[in-house]
Amino acid sequence: MGSKNALPRDLESDGEPDTLEYEYDGETPASIAVIHAICALTDVDPIDAPTELGFVLHEHVDPDAIDALLADGTGNGETVVSFAVDADNTYTVEIDDDGCIEVQYRS
Template identity: 40%
Template sequence: MSSVPAEPVGSRSTVETARVPHGGSGPSPSLAVVEAIADLAGCDPADLAEEGVVLYDHVDPDALNALVAGRPDADVDVSLTVAGYDVRVGPESAVARRPRD
């Protein structure tokens, strides 16, 4: 899992956020999404399917990687919802957010 802990973010409703950098020596963008969601779910990325979260059900991981990876000079920002998590993938990191219960 990511070394970046989930952090509460103040706003009208409380939101938990996890950010995982990607690229370089880090994971691919799609794997960064999986790691960020796993951080919020409190499980290992390999166990997300048991939690009902399968990235491929929401986006083609290869297409996401091709769109975002290796393009730090491009203004790429992909937003999607994966199993109730709001996800933003930019040129350097993936951020997953979910409302706190």
């Protein structure tokens, strides 16, 4: 997949959740890419994520399990992991083993 790309789709405040598609590859584990995707969607620096977002990922899901299930993003898209993070805001995350992450954010 080469480089990681954040592709914002609907970031307008129209009552619908904001959504971002993000790609990951073998250079960045899927669990780290999830944080990068959430940070891209919410315009937060990943270094500041625990404070700014109000959570750390391992409080909601096992990052090692995500990385083991989804490997390096070169799968065929048949393995999908989805979960929600309810912190100060709600994030719904869906990760495919083909390197695609979709994050929805609802405040």
